[in-house]
Amino acid sequence: MTMKLYWAPKSRAFRAAWMLEESGAPYERVLVDIRAGQQSTPEFARINPMQKVPALTDGEATVAESAAICAYVAERVPGAGLAPPMDSPLRGRYWHLLFFAASCIEGAFLEKFANVSPPGMSAGWGSLDRVMDALEGFVTPGPWVLGEQFTAADVMIGADLYYGIELFGLFERRPAFAAYLERITKRPAFQRALAFDEAG
Ligand SMILES: N[C@@H](CCC(=O)N[C@@H](CS)C(=O)NCC(=O)O)C(=O)O
Missing domain, CATH: 1.20.1050.10 (Glutathione S-transferase Yfyf (Class Pi); Chain A, domain 2)
Structure with a gap:
């Protein structure tokens, strides 16, 4: 299942977008035009009740908060080496x-x-x-x-x-x-x- 990044340019979603690019995993970018109020729809509120980008869906999983998305992607794509090994101090x-x-x-x-x-x-x-x-x-x-x-x-x-x-x-x-x-x-x-x- 391809991950979907709910994203807007020049926003905190840049962190998640860059992270996904680092991971090399396939993903789809879905534009949520926050300047046009597209974050305030009931559909998007079901993904992130804060009605803010970024948010990520991965099959049944949803993740919001850019730091959580970065940590999630690091674990989701372990081969990319974007987190220290489990036994590392x-x-x-x-x-x-x-x-x-x-x-x-x-x-x-x-x-x-x-x-x-x-x-x-x-x-x-x-x-x-x-x-x-x-x-x-x-x-x-x-x-x-x-x-x-x-x-x-x-x-x-x-x-x-x-x-x-x-x-x-x-x-x-x-x-x-x-x-x-x-x-x-x-x-x-x-x-x-x-x-x-x-x-x-
Ligand atoms: N703590 C959140 C902050 C996300 C955030 O504030 N996003 C802003 C864009 S930079 C947003 O979506 N604003 C739209 C709104 O609040 O209506 C994160 O790190 O992901």
């Missing part, structure tokens, strides 16, 4: 960074988009600066966030740095981020996803 850092992207980088985006600075002690992501400092450590020395193996965690973190720095100019372009982005953007799967993301 790097599993700890792998899950940490996937959840960090979903819960902390999202908060950093919010600070910039909404121009708010909630008290760091109660904000789950601490502050924009704390997120940026932690991220700088995660991408250093590389080449990937787990070292030699490129994984779904790089897709989440790489997509966010690309969008945050190159597309929206929200995050500071630190030298470590620029070096990581140079590696990320050279990947053929990234380039394929970017090409259809930009084409809309």
Whole structure:
């Protein structure tokens, strides 16, 4: 059964689209035009009650939330090697960074988009600066966030740095981020996803 990605250009669905391209698995892209309100139909709400892209169906399975989709695809296509082996101690850092992207980088985006600075002690992501400092450590020395193996965690973190720095100019372009982005953007799967993301 072919996986179906419910997707919109220039959105968080880029993470899932790039991940599927990395996996090499066949999939179908279904455009949900969020600017035209197509996420608000009852049919789509059955796939993702949040009425947001991305969402993925795989036979009877449905998955929403971009980090969950990336982790799902990594396990669904084990031959692609996009997650550390089950017995690897790097599993700890792998899950940490996937959840960090979903819960902390999202908060950093919010600070910039909404121009708010909630008290760091109660904000789950601490502050924009704390997120940026932690991220700088995660991408250093590389080449990937787990070292030699490129994984779904790089897709989440790489997509966010690309969008945050190159597309929206929200995050500071630190030298470590620029070096990581140079590696990320050279990947053929990234380039394929970017090409259809930009084409809309
Ligand atoms: N936490 C979700 C966020 C998804 C999300 O916010 N998607 C936006 C596009 S970037 C969307 O579909 N917005 C349409 C809407 O809220 O109506 C994820 O990581 O997948």
